[in-house]
Amino acid sequence: MAVSELIARLRVRLDPFELNTDITLPAKGVSVIFGPSGSGKTTLLRAIAGLQPCDGEIWFNGNYWQGNGRHRKTAERPLSYVFQEASLFPHMTVAENLDFAERYTLRPGNASKRDDLIELFDIADLMSRRPDRLSGGERQRAAIARALLRQPDILLMDEPLASLDDARKHEILPYLERLKNEFELPIIYVTHSAYEAARLGDYIVALDKGTVVSQGELYDVISDPKFPGDISREAGTVVTGIVDSVDAQWHLAQIRTGSSALITVPANNLNPGDAVRLWIRASDISLSHEPLKENSISNSLPCQIEDIRHDPNPALMIVKLRAEKIELITRITRQSASHLGLEPQMHIYAHIKTAALI
Known part of the structure; x- marks a missing residue:
């Protein structure tokens, strides 16, 4: 039985920058x-895709893409790639872009998911546009649909929201959440935004200056206060919960989590x-010996x-805290x-x- 994972033990030299990774991602x-600008995120993704020459080994679900005397070209790897800028063919309509993807599907015998996408x-x-x-935002939605029409075994996404303003980012994120929830397709998602990582991720690899500083389940890694440089400013805690009630007058929801x-x-x-899923940044938590009264901060745990x-x-x-079953971290002077x-x-x-929660 094939192992469901992607392993990348790579070295890329781009003088003076060098990327060294040994990562195992669940399929x-x-x-x-995840990492700051210049950490090697896109370089790593391009190497996995076969777009960036590198030394080392890459295998996916037990099959070598590189190493052991083999090197599969990008077109021979069962993947689709979504770039920062939506790469639709400019002379084609959206329908014609989708037609093109269907002609070059990786699974010719499978029924098309065009209508679903x-x-x-x-x-x-x-x-018709x-x-x-x-x-x-519309271009990027169409580009993602086109990438998925190829019916890849894995989808690579290189900061797909980076070129969008905040309004368009919030427009796209729900579609990406639906993609994650409705399609059983592994996704490798590059971002420098802890907000996007917390909202979408299950597993995370943190890079800094070409080196893996941490990797593991999202809940463990994004709460790790030992990130260096710019990443440490993004440290926070991911908390899951269920909506208990909604106050229609004030447009607020009460979330039941691992704390009473x-x-x-x-x-x-x-x-x-x-x-x-809530993301609570370390910088948005303050501490006191008593619960706050007559204060604008709504949540005191x-x-x-x-x-x-x-x-x-x-x-x-x-400071690392525990509120019953919830772990939190805060950064204070x-x-x-x-x-x-x-x-x-x-x-x-x-x-x-309250405003710090997503």
């Missing part, structure tokens, strides 16, 4: 390649019973301090930690800004 869900990405009204008549205390978030079309560490920034400390007299095992209140 299911969304694996995020048109519905999934809501592009039925765009079929050429790319120059589409918004950035409910967490308040903007309702954003949520309904009772909906499963949600009783916690216990599990660990206190030094931050790469000498002015800051990292050393001065504040001293004034509060923080110590491991101490009971404390964590105050979370």
